[in-house]
Amino acid sequence: MFESFGILKKPTIPDAEHALPGREEPIKVSPKHCVSDHPVMPPFPDGFETVLFGMGCFWGAERRFWLIPGVYVTSVGYAGGHTVNPTYEETCSGRTGHTEVVRVVFDPDTVTLAELLKVFWEAHDPTQVMRQGNDIGTQYRSAIYVNAEAQREVAERSRESYQEALSARGLEEIATEVKLNEPFYFAEDYHQQYLHKNPGGYCGLKGTGVTCAL
Numbered sequence: 001m002f003e004s005f006g007i008l009k010k011p012t013i014p015d016a017e018h019a020l021p022g023r024e025e026p027i028k029v030s031p032k033h034c035v036s037d038h039p040v041m042p043p044f045p046d047g048f049e050t051v052l053f054g055m056g057c058f059w060g061a062e063r064r065f066w067l068i069p070g071v072y073v074t075s076v077g078y079a080g081g082h083t084v085n086p087t088y089e090e091t092c093s094g095r096t097g098h099t100e101v102v103r104v105v106f107d108p109d110t111v112t113l114a115e116l117l118k119v120f121w122e123a124h125d126p127t128q129v130m131r132q133g134n135d136i137g138t139q140y141r142s143a144i145y146v147n148a149e150a151q152r153e154v155a156e157r158s159r160e161s162y163q164e165a166l167s168a169r170g171l172e173e174i175a176t177e178v179k180l181n182e183p184f185y186f187a188e189d190y191h192q193q194y195l196h197k198n199p200g201g202y203c204g205l206k207g208t209g210v211t212c213a214l
Contacts, residue, residue, distance in 0.1 A: 013081070013097045013138050020095045022084035027186045029075070034193045035066055038073040040186075048072055050105050051113060051151060052079050052184055054143030055124035056132025058100040059194040060203030064123050065104045066193070070111030075103045076194075077186045079145050080177070085185050091139050099141045103184050113151055114214045117158040120144070122207045126162070127172035133206055142175055145182040152180050162212040169210055 033040055044050070055061045058076040066074045078086050081097025091098050104116060124132055126142040144155045155178045163174050186192075195201050 014095055016082040016097075018095070019082035019097050020086065020090050020093070022086055022090075022096070024085070026085045027077075027087070027188055029186045029189045029192055033066070033073045033075070035196050036073055040073055040075045040192070044072060044105050045107070047108070048105055049108050049113065049151070050103060050147055051116065052101040052103050052143070052145035052182065053116075053120050054080065054099040054101045054141060054145070055120060055126075055205065056100070056135055056140045056142075057202065057204035058102050058187065058191065059201060060205040061100075061102040061123070062193065063195045063203070064119060064205065065102055065116070068106075068111055068116070068119065070107045070109075071116075072105045072107060074105070074193075075186060076191050077101055077103060077184050078139075079182045079184050080141075080143055080179065084183075088188055088191065092137065094138050098139060098185070099143050100139050100187070101143065101145065101184065112214075113154050114158060117144070117155060118212060118214055121158070121162045121212055122210070123205050125206065125208050126174045126176040127166065127208070129175045133204060135204055141177070144176060144178045145180075145184075146178070147181055149180070152178060158212070162210070165210050165212045166208065169208075171208060171210065 083096035
């Protein structure tokens, strides 16, 4: 998924003035998750929480989370940038500011945010800047986008814990950004649950081999 459409990846995130404008019409996707059969759009069950994870190619990231007990539904899309309802081609151009994300809707009585964060940290390399492995570009940057202050506190404590584990192994600083209330835009339908539809498809996730406490 790197060098897609022959477009050179941008090394920096554009500001709002220079980002692509996007469009009013949102990307249309299937209303139900093709693995869980749960609806992909809100409203979700009362008490459930939502978090967005950017960790490189969203195909492998989504599969990693839909397999976890307590995760109600997952979807892939774009977040963290400026362009409204961007397309995949636009995001790959580096001119939207978005990164590829998986939206995880979960039951906190069954799986906690801290447990999901442990999966997040250990499934990719958060020390890489604007890339994951051979996938290079702003759309592959590491990110956690939360929708409540309590979630942000959990995410930041988790980042500190994992940084301690990385530092103990002599590894680099974490580059993951943690932000509150970033809009989520669905990716095109063919990206949704991609590795269920294409079991032999590209995954791209590779962790550092370092584990962290909850």
